[in-house]
Amino acid sequence: MKKVQLSHTGIEVSCLCLGTLRFGTRKTYIDLYYAHHDDPHTPLEETLKAFETLVQDGKIRFYGASNYLPWRLADADAICQRYRWAGYCCVEQRFSYLRPRSGGDFGLQCLIDEHLMSYCDARGKTMLAYTPLLRGAYVRSDRSIPSPYLGQDTDERLKALREVAQELEKTPNQVVLAWMLHRQPPLIPVFSAGTAEHMRENLGSLDVDLSPEHMEKLDQAGHCPNDEPV
Numbered sequence: 583m584k585k586v587q588l589s590h591t592g593i594e595v596s597c598l599c600l601g602t603l604r605f606g607t608r609k610t611y612i613d614l615y616y617a618h619h620d621d622p623h624t625p626l627e628e629t630l631k632a633f634e635t636l637v638q639d640g641k642i643r644f645y646g647a648s649n650y651l652p653w654r655l656a657d658a659d660a661i662c663q664r665y666r667w668a669g670y671c672c673v674e675q676r677f678s679y680l681r682p683r684s685g686g687d688f689g690l691q692c693l694i695d696e697h698l699m700s701y702c703d704a705r706g707k708t709m710l711a712y713t714p715l716l717r718g719a720y721v722r723s724d725r726s727i728p729s730p731y732l733g734q735d736t737d738e739r740l741k742a743l744r745e746v747a748q749e750l751e752k753t754p755n756q757v758v759l760a761w762m763l764h765r766q767p768p769l770i771p772v773f774s775a776g777t778a779e780h781m782r783e784n785l786g787s788l789d790v791d792l793s794p795e796h797m798e799k800l801d802q803a804g805h806c807p808n809d810e811p812v
């Protein structure tokens with residue numbers, strides 16, 4: 583294994599981890615490089631310029647944001663527009679079928695909410711959802727639903743999910759992933775699976791055909807007109 587030298591930049595360390603540090607001699611690049619979370623202590627312009635330089639150097643093709651608040655994305659876009667930089671092409675935040683309770687604490691993790699969805703839709707940014715399966719909690723007795731997701735609508739949402747899954751003879755996990763993929767524009771779930779069985783099950787979500795009625799039922803479950811949209 584190659585030794586990481588102190589002189590290597592963050593991008594070079596990432597490439598070393600992927601086994602692809604060959605800039606210059608052979609064309610190699612990272613397709614999508616993320617800012618894992620917003621860094622409020624570094625001027626956005628500096629962060630974006632660093633990403634843009636990596637694109638111009640051919641080291642990455644696209645850059646994306648993760649755990650950003652919508653107004654920070656808007657600021658980033660304004661800077662990129664000024665300098666004609668590509669800007670963040672996608673946004674990866676926490677999201678699942680269950681809706682977080684108002685004021686639920688997720689620490690440094692930022693969520694996909696209605697405001698972010700509408701911003702990304704309007705700006706043509708792809709949205710990706712991490713921890714979509716709540717680490718298996720929809721189906722596993724050894725994983726409980728995280729407390730920030732326990733709210734007034736939780737039981738209704740779980741009921742709708744199980745009913746749709748039963749009707750289609752699919753698993754709740756598959757329905758959660760398919761529900762995200764059926765959104766227009768689609769929301770791409772980023773799941774992990776430690777077993778081949780789980781991976782096969784999750785990839786089976788690509789074959790789940792949700793009708794408009796299923797989507798309506800899943801969308802509306804637990805909906806209260808006076809709720810703050812989440």
Ligand SMILES: NC(=O)c1ccc[n+]([C@@H]2O[C@H](COP(=O)([O-])OP(=O)(O)OC[C@H]3O[C@@H](n4cnc5c(N)ncnc54)[C@H](OP(=O)(O)O)[C@@H]3O)[C@@H](O)[C@H]2O)c1
Pocket residue numbers: 618648649674675691712713714715716717718719721722755772773774775776777779780781783784
């Ligand atoms: N940008 C960020 O800040 C951020 C934060 C968190 C995560 N992420 C990304 O998102 C990815 C997914 O996040 P995650 O791992 O937290 O969430 P997840 O995909 O919701 O949960 C993965 C967990 O669920 C279990 N699981 C998966 N499929 C299952 C199935 N069909 N049945 C039962 N259990 C199942 C897995 O167990 P087994 O191992 O037993 O299969 C694993 O423990 C990560 O790999 C990471 O790349 C990004």
